[in-house]
Amino acid sequence: MSKENIQQVSQNIAKNRANNKKQNRDSSVEAAYKIEKEKLSDPATRSNYQKSINLKVFTDKNSVEFFFPNGQAYTVARFNTSNTQDFKIFTEDPTNGNRVDITQKTLN
Numbered sequence: 281m282s283k284e285n286i287q288q289v290s291q292n293i294a295k296n297r298a299n300n301k302k303q304n305r306d307s308s309v310e311a312a313y314k315i316e317k318e319k320l321s322d323p324a325t326r327s328n329y330q331k332s333i334n335l336k337v338f339t340d341k342n343s344v345e346f347f348f349p350n351g352q353a354y355t356v357a358r359f360n361t362s363n364t365q366d367f368k369i370f371t372e373d374p375t376n377g378n379r380v381d382i383t384q385k386t387l388n
Contacts, residue, residue: 292316338387339365 296312305311336347341362346354371378 289316289320292319337367339367341365 293309293312293316296315297307297309300311300315301307334349338345338347339358341358341360343358344356344367346356348354369380369382371380
């Protein structure tokens with residue numbers, strides 16, 4: 281999510297808390313977050329927040345590393361003796377609307 285989308289989700293959580301308080305329901309952050317999380321589980325709502333994402337993935341025979349646009353990086357150990365790397369991408373896509381563009385480079 282972009283910085284703007286995160287701000288929007290935060291504002292939605294604040295609104296959820298206020299609405300719950302008016303209705304004498306649980307107005308905790310956890311309850312408000314749960315409402316927002318349920319909204320984001322709807323693919324139509326989620327598509328309003330995330331239009332595209334660019335990930336950098338580096339692989340070798342020892343690891344797979346994922347670099348996200350927000351600066352986070354994740355490394356997964358890979359136990360293999362082969363220098364050949366097969367890399368498959370699976371996406372959750374009930375509408376068949378996802379598109380994956382892959383650029384491959386060999387780094388020395």
